[in-house]
Amino acid sequence: MASEMRAFQIEEYGDPDVFEASTVEVPDPGPDEIRVEVVASSVNPVDYKIRGGNIPDFAPEFPATLHCDVAGVVDAVGENVDAFESGDEVYGMPGGAGRQGALADYVVGHAGTFAHAPDSIPLADSAALPVVALTAWEMLADKTTVDIGDEVLIYGATGGVGHIGVQLADWFGADVTATASSEAKRDLATELGADVTVDYTDTAVEEYVTEHATGGGFDTVFDPVGDDHLETAFEAVRPFGTVVTTESSAAQDLDLAPMHANSLELGVVLVILPVLLGDRQERIGDELETIATLVDNGALEPHIDDRYAFEEVADAHRRAEEGDFVGKLLLVAE
Ligand SMILES: NC(=O)c1ccc[n+]([C@@H]2O[C@H](COP(=O)([O-])OP(=O)(O)OC[C@H]3O[C@@H](n4cnc5c(N)ncnc54)[C@H](OP(=O)(O)O)[C@@H]3O)[C@@H](O)[C@H]2O)c1
Numbered sequence: 001m002a003s004e005m006r007a008f009q010i011e012e013y014g015d016p017d018v019f020e021a022s023t024v025e026v027p028d029p030g031p032d033e034i035r036v037e038v039v040a041s042s043v044n045p046v047d048y049k050i051r052g053g054n055i056p057d058f059a060p061e062f063p064a065t066l067h068c069d070v071a072g073v074v075d076a077v078g079e080n081v082d083a084f085e086s087g088d089e090v091y092g093m094p095g096g097a098g099r100q101g102a103l104a105d106y107v108v109g110h111a112g113t114f115a116h117a118p119d120s121i122p123l124a125d126s127a128a129l130p131v132v133a134l135t136a137w138e139m140l141a142d143k144t145t146v147d148i149g150d151e152v153l154i155y156g157a158t159g160g161v162g163h164i165g166v167q168l169a170d171w172f173g174a175d176v177t178a179t180a181s182s183e184a185k186r187d188l189a190t191e192l193g194a195d196v197t198v199d200y201t202d203t204a205v206e207e208y209v210t211e212h213a214t215g216g217g218f219d220t221v222f223d224p225v226g227d228d229h230l231e232t233a234f235e236a237v238r239p240f241g242t243v244v245t246t247e248s249s250a251a252q253d254l255d256l257a258p259m260h261a262n263s264l265e266l267g268v269v270l271v272i273l274p275v276l277l278g279d280r281q282e283r284i285g286d287e288l289e290t291i292a293t294l295v296d297n298g299a300l301e302p303h304i305d306d307r308y309a310f311e312e313v314a315d316a317h318r319r320a321e322e323g324d325f326v327g328k329l330l331l332v333a334e
Helices: 045-051 124-128 130-142 160-171 183-192 205-212 228-236 257-261 273-277 282-296 310-322
Strands: 004-010 020-025 033-042 070-077 089-092 106-110 114-116 151-154 175-179 196-198 218-223 237-245 265-268 304-309 328-332
Touching: 004 310, 033 089, 033 124, 045 310, 070 106, 070 124, 089 282, 114 282, 124 328, 130 160, 130 218, 130 237, 130 282, 151 160, 151 205, 160 175, 160 183, 160 218, 175 183, 175 205, 183 196, 196 205, 205 228, 218 228, 228 237, 228 257, 273 282, 304 310, 310 328
Parallel strands: 151 175, 151 218, 175 196, 218 237, 237 265, 304 328
Antiparallel strands: 004 020, 033 070, 033 106, 033 328, 070 089, 089 114
């Protein structure tokens, strides 16, 4: 095989046009790693936050190949790896933060950061799932549990994480209330499985709590947005209830008095942590195996708003940062 490959890299932080097409050496897998021929990736906020220099601690070494999500075909296997063989169709979250990522012809990552891709959707489409589905899964199945009939409030219900959160909570049998800022987004949230939707831009928290929750608030509030949303989450949850979030921005000066007053639980997810630590990577692969089963059972489906070629990564980042999309933006290797 060729010893060189194409990669879309950044050599400095900057706006979306900072990406450059480069020719780099094809990486070889270490003993616990696999190499995957990349079919697709997708855009997550972490990718454009790294590109913009907002989270320098997460950046791979420069010149940096970004993007966390990947779907592709196993091409080489390290000597300690039993779970995969060449030709397997896989999806995963091997790098893009902490180590080189997926925006290239090949990516190498710890075998524990991959799983066999779902059979029931095109391989490329499974690249829309890893970051957002792992995050939603950890929020609803790791940081808390959701039982049949639980009242669950999902913020940001048509974003990447939220649109999986709605489907998962619905699959667990919850009574799902979803917030979204436009009518089109609320219609999509209903299609995804929300029982009721709320325009949070013109509805007071007390109003939607009174209308859609019993027991003084929701059993669980799912917050993949942060800031104001994390603050209102503490108003919308019932006494002894649970708030799960992806965010720390508000938490930096967050007043925990409302949590104390209502004896709340707070679960905070950092899904990329095993990649950053280079430890406990099997969490990722094990959860992705479960997620693939859910997809194949019809419980979950990624909603793909639009597709871009790798060469169009700057356009995809601009669109993602403008927030003018629902579900996911896919990047397809051509
Ligand atoms: N900690 C972790 O492990 C982890 C993992 C994944 C994601 N995240 C973080 O979670 C957040 C959501 O990720 P995502 O993939 O769901 O993002 P996304 O696809 O861009 O969706 C974000 C949603 O948030 C809502 N929103 C409210 N205010 C917003 C604002 N000022 N700007 C943009 N969106 C706003 C929007 O819904 P409405 O228009 O309906 O308000 C939008 O649909 C990001 O900050 C991301 O970095 C963290």
